[in-house]
Amino acid sequence: MVFNPLEKLFNSLKKTRESLSSGLNKLKGKEISAESIEELETVLLMADLGVVCTEDVINKLKKYGNKTNLLDVLHNELLEMITVKYKANVLETDYKASAILIVGVNGTGKTTSAAKLAAYYTNLGKSVMLIGADTYRAAAAEQLRQWSVVANIQFVSNESSGDPSAVLFDGLKSAQAKDIDISLIDTAGRLHTYKNLMAEIGKMHKVVTTKFPDFQLETLLTLDANLGQNSLSQAKKFHEQTSVDGIILTKMDGTAKGGIVFPIYRELGIPVKFIGMGETLDDLIEFNAEDYVQSLIG
Template sequence: MAGSEKKGGFFSRLVRGLTKSRDNLGSSVEDALSGYTSIDDDFYDEIEEILVMGDVGIGATTSILNHLKQKVKEQHVRKPAQCRELLLQSIRDEMNVGQADYRFEHEKSVVLVVGVNGVGKTTSIGKLAGLLKQEGRKVVLAAADTFRAAAGEQLDIWARKTDVPMISGQEGSDPGSVVYDAIAAAKARDADVLLVDTAGRLHNKKNLMAELGKINRIIDREYPEAYKETLVVLDGTTGQNALAQAREFKEVTNVTGIILTKLDGTAKGGIAIAIHSELGIPVKYIGVGERVDDLQKFDADQFVNALFDVKKSDL
């Protein structure tokens, strides 16, 4: 019962958090569905424009529309209003994340977290530590972003808040040595998950690639049995810029998932659909506020229901 209350609580926050995106994207789709009397090229063009303008992206929009057109034809749908559930299901299918994508939660793992300054990276790591701890996992934090002033102090605040041990080094020290020490600490404590905060300097991709390469080699050498995950933190308010950042990080390291933050302050929530579709990288967590439990696993059904104001009675 408590689990369902907790889930309901987050869904309510998600609905509130996606208000701007719903007003921008969701209401425009609803207007098109009720405003057209027949399903024709004009109708499809309108839906296409709404999705693209809502930061869903060209690739995802094309895929969603192709799926919609196929279902409309197969089911002999005649009225635009009858397309609503078909369209929403097409969007859900475009961004569905399988449970296999959370493998790191169930075995000894090292999770590298990357992202440029200002996207909420350190905060997301702290919240993820809290989330994993709530699920009964033993977590160790590694403050390997030694480049940014105060990054270690910021992570230490979260370590104290979530009561999770943290390994750090001096500002400007070698991130690799921090990771080396953190692996030793994780093994000594029999930790389930080692969460590593790394520097994200996209303006100098060669340095970033070299640094992440070194960290990965240390993990492979010192902790070969651990499952490795690399999550990129993106700021949802930046829309297509977030997609561009994800693409750039994908060029320098093996990105396995996305943490999408600040969805409560943006009308660009459609970017969650675009990222998964355009890059083949699933959005695994979303953030809709400042509280520790405002970071949750991404659920395509919940997200689409909140974005388009789907009530339980509609399902």
């Protein structure tokens, strides 16, 4: 079977699209009017765009003339909202190698996302190493080890160490010696209120920037798409306390709240870089704004 990322994205947004379709179908062919604007506002809120994003879209649509096709303009405005320039990804860098820290709360799919990313970059011809730096959850390192075997990817961890920064240091030393392109670091689940655990992320950042200056550092936050606006709150609190370069939005196939992408961009300015769905290694795609909006509203 040929891997088709657009088809995967379309399928993953099925529940969100279904929640939108009845409302949007009523608006097809309609011109902008007070009545159609009000109907659209309800539809967007139901898709979890949130109050701020919905108001932004509505205010922009009101500036168009009454003869304008509502859905055509909606498509363009939604696309503009999530088409932003941001830090180059690890494939567009002058650095010799890259270290990607994967952070987030428990249950958002950090370990699985690390494995999926490893497979993704391997398929692009990059040499990859998985580093198990979750020293709090005993099963995490073993889970990552099993994924590394399935994907035939190098794996480093130290289950006898309680210091994730030490594990990270040893892992990157190994990656450096083996001339690995991309190191993916699985970290412990943490809430923003866990001050010691949040401080650990800062310590790990420092390990990379001071001990491995040839490595580009990127921090990706995993968010469970099922949580909708609660995921936005998580992202805000993480971003306040540590540098987050991008989002991996997980479990997209199980939610009708796929509109959460828009407030993440609008309120945080953090790009969604990957979308995860399903349980297999290839159930991860790089985020593409045009494909996303097209799959969402057609």
